Amino acid sequence: MRLVTFNILGGRTQHDDEVDVTVLQRAIADLDPDVLALQEVDHLLQRSGHADLTALAVTG
Numbered sequence: 001m002r003l004v005t006f007n008i009l010g011g012r013t014q015h016d017d018e019v020d021v022t023v024l025q026r027a028i029a030d031l032d033p034d035v036l037a038l039q040e041v042d043h044l045l046q047r048s049g050h051a052d053l054t055a056l057a058v059t060g
Contacts, residue, residue, distance in 0.1 A: 004033035010042040011053050019048045021056050028057050 006028070011019040019042075028036065038057060042048035 001034045002032060003035045003037070004028075004031050005037040005039070006031070007039040008041060008053060008057070010040050010045070011048045011051065019051070021049075021051055021053070024053065025056060025059075 008024060011021060011024055013020055013023050036057065038054065041053050041057075043052055043054065044050050
């Protein structure tokens with residue numbers, strides 16, 4: 001079983017501080033977790049493009 005804890009920084013990338021949900025989804029897919037614990041998750045906030053980052057994390 002793979003347990004992953006991931007501070008997603010509100011969906012922002014570290015190199016340019018922009019929200020790119022495809023980067024987030026690809027990172028989670030690459031980790032291939034059985035259990036995923038997320039911190040600093042935005043939900044419908046302006047800074048993350050009003051995205052539901054939890055939903056995007058599990059559907060990516």
